[in-house]
Amino acid sequence: MSATEIHGECARGFEGVRDAFASNFDSGSEVGASFAATRNGEFVVDLWAGYADKARSRPWQRDTIVNVYSTTKAITATCAHILVDRGLLDVDAPVAKYWPEFAQAGKERITTRQLLSHSAGLAGVRRPLRVDSYYNWTEMTDALAAETPWWEPGTASGYHAITYGYLVGEVIRRITGKSVGAFLREEVTGPLHAEFHIGLTPAEEARAADLVPPTAEETAAAGAPVALDPESLLGKVMSNPQLRPDEGNSHAWRAAEIPAANGHGNARSTAKIMAALANGGRLGNVRLMRESTLEKAVEEQSYAQDLVLPLKMRWGLGFMMTSDTLPLGPNPRIFGHGGWGGSLAFADLDAKVSWAYVMNKMSPGTTGDTRGFLTMMALYEAL
Numbered sequence: 001m002s003a004t005e006i007h008g009e010c011a012r013g014f015e016g017v018r019d020a021f022a023s024n025f026d027s028g029s030e031v032g033a034s035f036a037a038t039r040n041g042e043f044v045v046d047l048w049a050g051y052a053d054k055a056r057s058r059p060w061q062r063d064t065i066v067n068v069y070s071t072t073k074a075i076t077a078t079c080a081h082i083l084v085d086r087g088l089l090d091v092d093a094p095v096a097k098y099w100p101e102f103a104q105a106g107k108e109r110i111t112t113r114q115l116l117s118h119s120a121g122l123a124g125v126r127r128p129l130r131v132d133s134y135y136n137w138t139e140m141t142d143a144l145a146a147e148t149p150w151w152e153p154g155t156a157s158g159y160h161a162i163t164y165g166y167l168v169g170e171v172i173r174r175i176t177g178k179s180v181g182a183f184l185r186e187e188v189t190g191p192l193h194a195e196f197h198i199g200l201t202p203a204e205e206a207r208a209a210d211l212v213p214p215t216a217e218e219t220a221a222a223g224a225p226v227a228l229d230p231e232s233l234l235g236k237v238m239s240n241p242q243l244r245p246d247e248g249n250s251h252a253w254r255a256a257e258i259p260a261a262n263g264h265g266n267a268r269s270t271a272k273i274m275a276a277l278a279n280g281g282r283l284g285n286v287r288l289m290r291e292s293t294l295e296k297a298v299e300e301q302s303y304a305q306d307l308v309l310p311l312k313m314r315w316g317l318g319f320m321m322t323s324d325t326l327p328l329g330p331n332p333r334i335f336g337h338g339g340w341g342g343s344l345a346f347a348d349l350d351a352k353v354s355w356a357y358v359m360n361k362m363s364p365g366t367t368g369d370t371r372g373f374l375t376m377m378a379l380y381e382a383l
Contacts, residue, residue, distance in 0.1 A: 002026055007062070008034075008047040013382050017045050020378035024371045025049055031212050032060035033359035033371070034267035037379050038275040040352050041283050045379065046268050052209035052360065065195060065264045066209040066360050067248040069339035072263030073164060075196060075273060077116060077318025077337075078288065079183055080168055081297045085281075085289035088175050091116065091317065095167075098174040105148040115167045116318040117301035118157045121149030122167060123308050124237035131241050135256040137179075140166045150233070151307065157315055158307030161237055165260030168318070180259040191286045194272045196265035199257040208254060208264055211341065213245035214364035222364040234308050245341065245362055261340075267356040270345045274336060274354035278347035298335045298349065322346075329353075329380055344372040355379055 002022035010018045017037070024030045032050035036043060052058040052066075083089035089098070091113040096103035102110070107120075114120040125143045133139050144166055151158065160167065169180040176183055181199035189196050197204055214222075228235035243261075247253050253262055276283035280291035300321060303314040314323035322334035328346050336346030341362030347354045357372035 004049050006047055006049045009043075009045075010047065011044040014044050014379070016378045016382055017375060018047060020375045021047050021049070024375070029361065029371060030359060031056065031361040032064070032066075032209055033357070033361070034060070034064070035355070035357050035372075035375050036267035036271040037353065037355035038271055038278070039383065041275050041279050043268070043271075044382075045355075048266070054210060054212045058209075060209065061207070063195065063207055063266070064209050065197070065204065065207055065266050065269075066358055067211060067254070067261075068263050068265060068270065068343040068345070068358055069248070069261050069341060070161065071270065071337050071339035071343045071345045071356075071358075072198065072258075073260055074319055074335075074337035074345055075184065075188070075198070075263055075270075076165055076168055076172075076180055076259040077297070078188065078273065078277065079172055079180060080112070080116065080318060081289055081293055082187060083172065083175055084297075085293040089171065095171060098171050099145070101142075101145040104146055107147075107149065107153070110149070110153045112168070112171055113301070113317060114153050115160075115164070115171070117315045118160050118164065118306075118313075119154050119302065119315075120160070120167065121151045121153045121158070122147055122163050123150060123158045123160045123233065124163065125240060129241045132252065133241055134162065134243075134258055135252050137166070137257065141170045144170075156307050157302045157304065157313060158233065159237075159309045159313070160260070161308070162243065162258065162260050165258055169257070169259040179257050181257045188273060188288065189269070192272055192276065192283060194265075195269040196263060196273060198259050198263050200254045200264055204264070205251065205254050209360040211245060211248045212361045213341075214362055219364040222368055234310075237308055265358065267358045270356035270358060271354045274345050274347040274356060277335075278349060278352050278354040280349070294349070298333060329376065338372075342369045342371060344376070346376075351383060353379075353383065 004025035034048035037045040281289040298316040306313045314321040319335040322328040331350035333349040345356040363369035
């Protein structure tokens, strides 16, 4: 019996998932979290527990949401592929077809395929940016339109940690006339009744959990670097402007639209969006895209050492793909994204399964966090 009260429901046969989820709390590695999973579009797991703040004064509720950092990228990619499905976006056309100002500094032939697969060479901006530049959409897109690629586009992938959202998001905005947050609300989360947002209203922010960054002691114990090497590509990308983990608790961060990093949701809402993808682009009477469009979206674009992250990454078009170095289940067509601190959201086209893990206690490194992984393993053992 867990010392932590676990809320929510598990279908019969999925009790092991509850046990794995509870063990994260019993080990002291959680403050607040949720985990949800679907099979054939129906929820088989929907759990939450713990607290929404570091002081453990606000219980994590059924409708608590939290910043999931780069897990947001899977949702933004979904928005782009909806436009592909409607014939409004050709991923092999030059980005400049939709965003004419982008055709500067040798970027005339860069395609949206390269933006989605992190191979455009625009992982960062060389021009010094203000501390609050991330909150100014025009400033960021103008800077990227003027930027020269950091490597020859299409020759290698290098994680576009923050710039991905402005790049793909501006293509979406130019085509639709809507911000990513507005398009998501109207075309995805509204029809699906899923509580996931890019850009929070005051009412939504009131339900947001506070992120709890790792302490210096936890970081040291995990063997993770306390600071990034400023001469590394990752160090350069993440220092202009510097992104701090506690930034995710600020009003400015929550209210802005940063489609690579500031999506807010819970496991239930995120798993529901991924359930539509796991079931070929449709959930119930809501169709996001045709299965043929989705199959092209999850075709492998690259599987190689990343130029920015210290990892070998397998990329689809905007989605992390399961691989030998990042195993996310037993089947080959598992795709989604993970976020800084530990959040995860994936869909399995072969098993028609989706799952999401969302938490506020951030892990200290990019590897070694087993909380979501072990809960996912328990899910597959129950299937």
